[in-house]
Amino acid sequence: DDDLALLDAGETGAAEDTPSGPDPVVAIVGRPNVGKSTLVNRILGRREAVVEDNPGVTRDRVSYKAEWNGRPFTVVDTGGWESSAKGMAQRVAGQAEIAAELADAVVLVVDALVGITASDEGIVRMLRRTKKPVILAANKVDDERGELDAAALWSLGLGEPHPVSGMHGRGVADLLDITLETLPAVSAVAGDYEIGGPRRVALLGRPNVGKSSMLNKLVGSARVIVDDVAGTTRDPVDELVQLGGRQWRFVDTAGIRRRAHQASGADFYAALRTQTALEKAEVAVVLIDASETLSEQDTRILSTVIEAGRALVIAYNKWDLMEDERRHYLEREIEKDLVQMTWAPRVNVSAKTGWHADKLVPAMDTALESWDRRISTGRFNAFLGELVAAHPHPLRGGKQPRILFGTQASNRPPKFVLFTTGFLDPGYRRFIVRRLREAFGFAGTPVELTMRIRE
Numbered sequence: 001d002d003d004l005a006l007l008d009a010g011e012t013g014a015a016e017d018t019p020s021g022p023d024p025v026v027a028i029v030g031r032p033n034v035g036k037s038t039l040v041n042r043i044l045g046r047r048e049a050v051v052e053d054n055p056g057v058t059r060d061r062v063s064y065k066a067e068w069n070g071r072p073f074t075v076v077d078t079g080g081w082e083s084s085a086k087g088m089a090q091r092v093a094g095q096a097e098i099a100a101e102l103a104d105a106v107v108l109v110v111d112a113l114v115g116i117t118a119s120d121e122g123i124v125r126m127l128r129r130t131k132k133p134v135i136l137a138a139n140k141v142d143d144e145r146g147e148l149d150a151a152a153l154w155s156l157g158l159g160e161p162h163p164v165s166g167m168h169g170r171g172v173a174d175l176l177d178i179t180l181e182t183l184p185a186v187s188a189v190a191g192d193y194e195i196g197g198p199r200r201v202a203l204l205g206r207p208n209v210g211k212s213s214m215l216n217k218l219v220g221s222a223r224v225i226v227d228d229v230a231g232t233t234r235d236p237v238d239e240l241v242q243l244g245g246r247q248w249r250f251v252d253t254a255g256i257r258r259r260a261h262q263a264s265g266a267d268f269y270a271a272l273r274t275q276t277a278l279e280k281a282e283v284a285v286v287l288i289d290a291s292e293t294l295s296e297q298d299t300r301i302l303s304t305v306i307e308a309g310r311a312l313v314i315a316y317n318k319w320d321l322m323e324d325e326r327r328h329y330l331e332r333e334i335e336k337d338l339v340q341m342t343w344a345p346r347v348n349v350s351a352k353t354g355w356h357a358d359k360l361v362p363a364m365d366t367a368l369e370s371w372d373r374r375i376s377t378g379r380f381n382a383f384l385g386e387l388v389a390a391h392p393h394p395l396r397g398g399k400q401p402r403i404l405f406g407t408q409a410s411n412r413p414p415k416f417v418l419f420t421t422g423f424l425d426p427g428y429r430r431f432i433v434r435r436l437r438e439a440f441g442f443a444g445t446p447v448e449l450t451m452r453i454r455e
């Protein structure tokens with residue numbers, strides 16, 4: 001038994017200047033029972049099986065932080081679903097495809113003892129489409145006698161099969177060396193937000209809407225200025241603010257205070273700041289001047305937040321200036337101009353007096369909770385089944401596209417993928433999203449629904 005201590009990181013590989021950005025991601029895919037989970041445990045340096053029982057957390061794909069020769073990377077295990085499910089072949093390929101698309105490289109695990117099956121071939125065809133680098137692991141080669149079985153996997157057309165034994169560790173070091181060679185230093189696919197630490201908030205809105213006033217109100221006396229981590233500028237960029245008993249990181253607050261720029265080209269700088277702040281933020285609080293008519297710039301900022309896929313809270317500021325007549329018009333404006341964002345929590349505030357500023361925290365909490373949420377594949381498909389039974393897709397030219405199954409591909413924000421036999425009408429897709437929001441909430445987060453058409 002040549003067990004390996006995979007976590008003992010070598011001194012050689014550690015780079016002096018570590019690149020900043022998300023760690024590269026490698027997805028471990030393959031049909032059930034080929035040994036994916038065993039291999040993942042081996043890579044993570046654990047012997048016991050992963051038992052993670054978070055109700056409501058999808059077990060389709062679980063991500064782990066790993067390290068090899070001093071290089072951090074993320075491993076995505078796709079082993080967590082049952083092999084008894086209906087439409088299995090489809091689901092295997094579907095899950096593998098999503099995992100591959102969200103990864104920088106893929107390790108395809110094949111059971112060398114069993115040899116190539118139709119399911120393996122299906123996965124290979126799909127992986128070709130994704131154009132991601134694929135490393136072929138011929139698993140269950142526990143000793144030299146198995147090498148011949150591994151060689152038979154050349155016929156998959158993925159190049160050299162790498163014989164490994166996830167169970168005993170044999171060949172896993174070589175497999176990791178080869179895998180890390182194909183990985184970029186920084187992930188090209190993973191989101192650029194770090195996980196953990198205070199939640200990151202962007203305070204947005206057009207000039208003079210009250211951003212600085214609101215920031216000052218929220219910060220109060222407990223101000224902590226955080227220096228820019230990347231060191232690209234000497235300006236303090238973010239501020240840590242204590243709200244509701246917790247710390248929040250307000251990003252790019254320097255951009256709010258840098259008013260000199262706004263004298264000329266105000267629109268341009270405002271848009272630029274919106275973009276840079278959103279890149280770093282998880283949730284955006286968009287201030288709107290309640291005393292004035294909703295402007296195009298307001299709706300543009302809101303759309304930018306949604307396109308960036310961030311959680312959203314809308315705060316109507318200057319409520320102290322609100323008059324009854326205006327209140328009436330405001331409701332109509334909201335109905336007319338913000339129909340696409342009725343899911344965003346709304347709070348009425350006054351940065352000047354501080355009125356209702358405490359309502360921002362629960363609104364941000366709601367939005368972030370939705371933004372983070374994962375719906376299990378089981379629950380999502382039960383929902384889809386009921387929805388389609390009650391409201392089938394309208395017939396088009398005697399044909400009716402069917403939904404084979406769906407899954408939540410990612411969160412932050414929630415993204416769902418439907419595997420279908422044909423193109424779903426945009427109206428029907430919007431209907432599904434509406435129902436999805438009714439069934440699961442998602443207040444304060446954009447929800448994305450895409451489809452993959454199967455021939």
Ligand code: GDP
Pocket residue numbers: 030031032033034035036037038039079080139140141142164165166167168
């Ligand atoms: P997954 O469904 O692909 O995640 O597969 P598992 O990791 O759950 O493994 C499926 C079965 O194969 C289990 O009974 C494992 O003990 C067994 N297995 C996994 N890796 C190896 C290996 O390297 N050699 C042998 N002989 N069996 C293995």
Ligand code: GDP
Pocket residue numbers: 205206207208209210211212213214256317318319320321349350351352353
């Ligand atoms: P920014 O450009 O978005 O940072 O806006 P400021 O915070 O500089 O505010 C612009 C102007 O609106 C200032 O004169 C503020 O005093 C005023 N203001 C901001 N918030 C409120 C509010 O809630 N009520 C009233 N009446 N005035 C406000």
